[in-house]
Amino acid sequence: MANFTPISAAIGGGLVGLAAALLMLFSGRIAGISGILAGCLGFGTRDKGWRGAFIAGLVFAPLTAGLVGYPVPSPQMPASWGVIVVAGLLVGFGTRLSGGCTSGHGVCGIARLSARSVTATAVFMGTAVVVVALSRHVLGG
Amino acid sequence: MLMVASFVSGFTFGLGLLISGMVQPQKVLGFLDVFGAWDPSLAVVMAAALVVSNAGFALARRRERPILAVQSLWPTKTDIDRSLVTGAALFGIGWGLVGLCPGPALENLATFSPRVIVFVVAMVIGMVLHDLWAKRHTGPVWREGMLPTTADG
Structure with missing residues (x-):
């Protein structure tokens, strides 16, 4: 547990929860990123404005943090291009099929005590744990 | 105003992911790697997020409608x-x-x-x-x- 950072995790997690609470209190919407993004892509939704604003805020956060001198790490993704494309396709298709991702099911859904979201979160976390175990400890090295 | 509120929410969400380290794929994989050098940080992020959002949702449910929209769209x-x-x-x-x-x-x-x-x-x-x-x-x-x-x- 050498990399465990409980204090920044608690502060950051609190902010994520606050963001979800604010969106519901002010806009009446669930802060589920996959759903918000998918609604921007068309297919009958007319409410693209608030969705675009939410995603803009999400992207502006690290840009602003960087401007005031907060370190913004560049993402480390050593996987091959093929794996990145397959992973992106699976994340996009899978989150739409199950109706949510780490935010919509994992945070908002569990906070609503939804059995659907608890199930989805258990499944995607369990699957991801198996994939990491296989790639790091069985196939990889 | 609805756009401003949504932007502020997205911004807050982004700060949370940044501060917690969850923007870093390697930090997330460290949590998923339960058979390696396990990093439980993501569990703390989720627990804190759940406590705060649960309280916020309870407040939202007590209101007839959201502050800036016609109705709350609960799943x-x-x-x-x-x-x-x-x-x-x-x-x-x-x-x-x-x-x-x-x-x-x-x-x-x-x-x-x-x-x-x-x-x-x-x-x-x-x-x-x-x-x-x-x-x-x-x-x-x-x-x-x-x-x-x-x-x-």
Whole structure:
């Protein structure tokens, strides 16, 4: 547990929860990123404005943090291009099929005590744990 | 005003992911690697997020309507079906392969990382493919009853 950072995790997690609470209190919407993004892509939704604003805020956060001198790490993704494309396709298709991702099911859904979201979160976390175990400890090295 | 509130919420969400380290795929993979040098940080992030959002949701439920919108769109689906489980499993495989889920993926566009851009493009294609497929299989019912706004998130 050498990399465990409980204090920044608690502060950051609190902010994520606050963001979800604010969106519901002010806009009446669930802060589920996959759903918000998918609604921007068309297919009958007319409410693209608030969705675009939410995603803009999400992207502006690290840009602003960087401007005031907060370190913004560049993402480390050593996987091959093929794996990145397959992973992106699976994340996009899978989150739409199950109706949510780490935010919509994992945070908002569990906070609503939804059995659907608890199930989805258990499944995607369990699957991801198996994939990491296989790639790091069985196939990889 | 609705746009401002949504922007502030997205911004707060982004700060949370940044401060907690969840924008870093390697930090997320460290949590998923329970058989290696396990880093429980993501569990703390989720626990803190759950406590705060649960309290906020309780406040929201006490109001007749949201401050800036006509009505609160709480998710209405309750059934645990094959789509839910299959979709979550597919998502889990993709998440475990590179350590990115939709929130951190979009946020990391700010770093202009080519790998993140490729991931996000593939993710958007995956979403569109799903929606085209779902439309073909369920027809007009899907269009009226399953708009993304009433999905879980």
